[in-house]
Amino acid sequence: MGFVLKFPVRFLTSLGGSLKASSLKVAVSTKHLVASPTFSQFNYIIHRQFSDTPSDNSVNNVSDLVKGSRIVLFMKGNPNEPRCGFSNAVCRILEMHGILEKASKGDDPELFASYDVLENEELRAAAKVFADWPTFPQLYFDGEFIGGCDILLDMHRSGKLTEELERLGIGSALAKVSDKEKT
């Protein structure tokens, strides 16, 4: 399995003078790691080559990633070892809703995937373009961009996140708690 990521020329001009103004073509092979039962993660091995052909395929590859699992999180670190407070906050929210526990059981291998943008600069850059969102974490449900840390906190506090997870059929541990309280 491999991806080819290509970045628009304008990206390269902002990466520094050492790179000429051509698109950067990156062949990425992936292997599936289950470093802990909590989450699944892909590691990337990058084989770079430069190409004079500009292309905007990079965002298409991020599109494939966000459709590969029902919940996709681009973050700094991983749910077990978050490397930034905002990425940690989102993981803890997902944990409260029971998502990480469900993912660890492995009944639905396509439930959740997280990608560490600190491990892959090209992925980091492409994800920003794809979401039109300059920061991490970035969260997707069923291929739709939901938002970053602020928005997820807002949704969690207002109860909208529980509603959304229930509506999508993913379910939320907090919904069950809420239902019990009603009886």
Added chain:
Amino acid sequence: MKDQIEQKLKSLNPLHIEIVDFSDGCGLKFDVKVVSQEFEGKSLVDRHRIVHRLLEEEMKSVHALTLKTLAPSQWSLKSS
């Protein structure tokens, strides 16, 4: 930097701006609250994108930016 952010946000004709600088060893960090009619009828994601575009230059040096984007109707409810 805080003044630059405030200046940029004024193009939204905000009813209210609040900018808190909580920078630390990791770098520049700001907590920003904006109340503007521009946000009426827009999703949270789109509201934040509006602010991201205005602060595109500042975002390059800011380590963390947390946002609250409220429409006037929401703000009056929260204040009362």
